[in-house]
Amino acid sequence: MAHAAFMESPRDRELGAGVYNEKLGIWVFLGSEVMFFTALIGSYIILRFANPGAFAAPGEVLNIGLTAVNTFLLICSSVTMVKAFAAVHDGDQRQLKLYLVATVLMGAAFVGVQIYEYAHLLHDGFGPGGIREGSHLAERAAAGELSLGTPDPATAGIYGSTFFTMTGFHGFHVTMGVICMTYVTIKAFRGKYSATDHRGVEVIGLYWHFVDLVWIILFTIVYLI
Amino acid sequence: MATTAIPHEPVARTEHQELPFIRKYIFATDHKIIGIQFLIMSLLFLFVGGLLAMMIRWQLGFPETPMPGGTVLPETMAPGGILLPEFYNSLVTMHGTLMVFFAIMPLLVGVFGNYLIPLKIGAPDMAFPRLNMWSFWIAVPAGILMLAGFFVEGGHAAAGWTAYAPLSAKGEFSGVFAGQQLWLLSLAVLGLSSILGATNYITTIVNLRAPGMTWFRLPLSIWSLFITAILVLLAIPILSGAAIMLFFDQTIGTHFFDPTAGGQPLLWQHLFWYFGHPEVYILILPAMGMVSDIIANGSRKPLFGYHSMIYALIAIAFLGWIVWGHHMFQSGMNPTLGMGFMVTTMLIAVPSAIKVFNWMGTMWRGNIRFHVPMLHAVSFVAMFVIGGLSGIFMASTPVDIYIHDTYFIVAHIHYVLFGGSLFALFGAITFWYPKMFGRMMNVFWGRVHWFLTFVFFNLTFFPMHNLGVGGHMRRLYDPSEYEFLQPLAGTNRFITVSALLLFTVQIIFALNFVISLFKGKRAPENPWDDNGLEWTVPSPPPHGNFVTTPTVYRPPYEFSSPLVEEDHLPQDRDLGQKTDPASAPGTG
Amino acid sequence: MSWMLPPSASTFAGDIDFLYYLILVITGVAFVVVEVGLIWFIIKYRSRPGRKAYYTHGSVRAEFIWTAIPAVTVVAIGILSAPVWTHVKGRFSAPADALIYRVTAKQFEWNFTHPGLDGTLDTDDDFTIRNRLHVPVNRPVLVRLVSEDVIHSFFVPAFRVKQDVVPGLNTQVWFEATRTGEFELGCAELCGLGHYRMRAMVTVHDADDYERWLASRATTTALR
Amino acid sequence: MTSDTHEIKHPSYWTIWAILAVLTAAELGVAFLPWPKRVVVLILVGMAVWKALLVALYFMHLRFEKGRMRIFAIAPLPLTVIIVIAVLTEFVW
């Protein structure tokens, strides 16, 4: 019976789920992340249905071109991440380092672009409270150039609230990812990972792909719909 | 026999002593120390929460009468010893918050999750000991943030522990600014601590079980903690998300719950209760699990219907996700949805009934030993039933129209949370105290404490049902405002006196707890003749718990087994294939 | 201290009270079964020297019974509750001929807009009174609930009526008083520091008296 | 760690990456099509789910995990649906 083997090898005791602790742990943790984003995205969906006129048409307020580039960047960073994992799995230290550095850089660039985007939006008068009175955007809205805030302009506040909270928390997750990934990269340069032991790379990778996945959803529902 | 083969001075212990004090007791990574740290913290919060309850009770029993010692409170809270209405609201809010989030939840999940899981599944420690340390040291600042709210301008949060928006969303409505923000921040931080803890528990239980410890050989305490951890993992992030949105409404001007700018006050309620109902099961499931352990031990019988007990736990946890609307029947929620929630809520009575009757089944034809943990455990069953049955009234939507937001609800809360969770905790603390501290608690004073608590608990909370039936609203600073509540003033005073006595007799417990630490009789390895793996190691267990990884041969509740002379049969005792059909470490 | 509900004064109160007493009896039986059982077991099976407990892991049949009985019972309670709920709070439950009022709640007062002599809301003869509601007896009354600030809850114990008043969400509730007299109305949802004194009175008039009161009211409003 | 035998039938990560990039570009196009809003939204959500699935299945290796791990990963999803659907009925009734 399989159990004889199960009992004899002490290492096999770790095989309750068939995976090592760190990997199981990160998947469990991601379960809680799913619920966290459920609270944010779920609220967005609900508030959007409740205020159909409060959200601008795509491209009116948000800069889609810029964000599309940013999305592409994040997708690229996801593929470099998985390539880094594949590299260490095959014992290729050089490629591991290369791909990790690329991932870190692209992740950081994503955050940078997002900060730039925020600065612009705030400058135009779009903030977490909605559209600032007397701002450039407010003028355009008054001139009827925006489909935003119809029929009740007051409801437009919800647009800013949901936009900044959701993208902000995503950005926060990316930032945390970049920080952790930097740590992993440093460890990689010190040669701590090998073809047989590369748990850190896989764990940070899972987190990173998850954050990418959330962005895929956010990009569609926040910017394009 | 494998059980007794474990030496009393294992190697691990000497290694343990090499750790400097700060690593051993402050920034400890040993799950047992972390459990004890949680124990100290949450008992302190339990005490503070109880103190706040006494102030609440004083105001309700003797409105407009200066509270004894109340003059030490600043003018902004109680000028001349008379509580202000805004301070009363803070008291109620903080009583509920501290009890739920900082006393009962850490006691059940933080203390016993930490202490019991590795010991009972035969693991040397948690899967992530350092993460475990963080989960405690993140909870501490959360507690400090929460307490800090009492000292800020405008007073502490005063919108109830449920923090309904928009009262909680805008300072102009409540007069509370920083207090509410600290409240939200603290809960978000505490949430992180809970999530880290839950991640750890789940990973540990899945991956670190000793050989032979199959899923259906886990004690119910571990099963319940496992299911609770899943609930924590999935429910708490909802609260964190909602709390952050409310925090933003307060601070950076978002409008999530602000109806004047497109927000939805009911959205807060939905999010809060979507977390909140699983939360109340977080507060009862571990209690149920530990009570199962204690009742089987006290009755000297295998747990009646072990498998259905597990399925009932799972059913409660699952149904717990689809009943949240029963807190919102009168909120203006879609009434058809309300009907659906009524049905699911009713159904929860079924797995609860299975549990209650199986506990009774366990005692049936037993050989019941009334050690102090058993007294508390049986009280748990008796009291939980009252709380559960009062839940049926509220689950019936038409009846809830009348009793919603009355003292009937308050009675329900305390029967399930004090009569339920806290009695179970008294039982659990007395049961595992010898293991934790290597000393026995005093039995005589334990019995006295149990008896007086049982009596005064019922005298305090049972009449609250009658208040509720009389229409007495909750969160009511001064019931004498209403004419129809005047006749209930006597009952209110009676409750207050009982509550003061209830609080006073807790001193017996506190003293017994503290004095036994130093003066208690030395605890043997297995003072209750129990079967769990934790009783095969010294009290207190050394760092690393087990010298050699134990092997498990049988289910956890083999009391009075015909296979052996004694009336208990530890999980790790090898009887050899011939005599013991359950001997092979089988599949799970 | 009593398990009896206070006297009621609305048409559906009887149904609600019946459900309450029914559940009281059912849970009372469950309560007695469990508590008596516990006490009996405690005494009968207390540990005595030289005795061993009966070794059993359970009984499928017993468990089936005590699963099925509560299941049937709670489903029955649910089935009995549902029509009452729809009658009281259902979306289209308010009788068509109901007299419509508007209640505007704010910290910490109730403003009752009465439909006036013509019996319709939002006409010129409407008038608003603070903390006093006047309704005719034996006539369905629909109150539209509006909040200006936070959530309040419209609670008239004698009518067995409670409905939260949520800002931005126009809830409503109906009732039909069956007795004349004065009844207290309270706020049942924590709404701030004055929550405890957010109280009002409901006066139920008989039909003639209500007309008379309205007429006298009309002259005073006309003077204004 | 799971065994390496899966690696063989694994499509190239770059292929997945290319599909993701193309889908993103296509999304940009679809978003501005002059079709009824409902249709556009439906297509966009469909494409987003497709992309998300690609990431989860291939980059996060869910496709190659044991069944148990897959259950872990999808377990919370019903819960996300429950709350959204239930609260949405508030605006339909």
Ligand code: HEA
């Ligand atoms: C540990 C915590 C805990 C537990 C276990 C429960 C268990 C239950 N609760 Fe409770 N509840 C709270 C904590 C808890 N609750 C709190 C804190 C609040 C108030 C929050 C606030 O507003 O501040 C609340 C509020 C609350 C409400 C909202 C009331 C209102 O605000 O109007 C409702 C309504 O349905 C409810 C119902 C139930 C039901 C049906 C159960 C069931 O799970 C109970 C099932 C158990 C039994 C039924 C007993 C055993 C069964 C038998 C002996 C079989 C025979 C029985 C029958 C035939 C019926 N609870």
Ligand code: HEA
């Ligand atoms: C687990 C939860 C719990 C517990 C134990 C209690 C305990 C008590 N509660 Fe609790 N209560 C709640 C949870 C709890 N409460 C909640 C959630 C609410 C709703 C809040 C809201 O409306 O927002 C509430 C509301 C509430 C109200 C309603 C207020 C109102 O609506 O206006 C009242 C009024 O009487 C009250 C009274 C009491 C009393 C007298 C006790 C007594 O039992 C207290 C007795 C004292 C103790 C239990 C402490 C003893 C100390 C120790 C044992 C420590 C030992 C120390 C060492 C060893 C170091 N509570």
Ligand code: CUA
């Ligand atoms: Cu208004 Cu309470």
Ligand SMILES: [Cu+2]
């Ligand atoms: Cu509930």
